[in-house]
């Protein structure tokens with residue numbers, strides 16, 4: 340099973356939503372986007388390995404969590420203790436809320452576009468490099 344397939348299966352089971360947002364697990368400042376395109380990119384769902392690949396974690400439904408790209412990046416910046424606590428919550432959620440649907444939901448919920456004049460300029464090249472480094476192991480493609 341590859342990440343892309345496992346992600347599709349997770350979406351069918353749990354809906355097209357980031358687990359961190361769904362379970363309200365992130366309490367830092369609101370994220371501001373410089374464009375709708377950037378926001379859409381950051382809201383894209385990615386496959387997260389609950390048990391990391393380097394420790395033998397496989398790309399399966401059981402070992403997966405759906406995280407938006409921005410929350411996935413945030414997740415891997417957290418200290419081990421926080422990551423471990425979050426992974427436990429993903430597992431608990433998956434164990435108690437399995438929803439079977441005939442047709443997966445077709446809409447994806449997004450937050451409204453926010454404008455912040457105090458924002459740090461968005462550096463596309465920097466962001467791209469940082470994302471690649473952080474998630475090379477974990478993201479699909």
Ligand SMILES: [Zn+2]
Nearest residue numbers: 386387388477
């Ligand atoms: Zn991950």
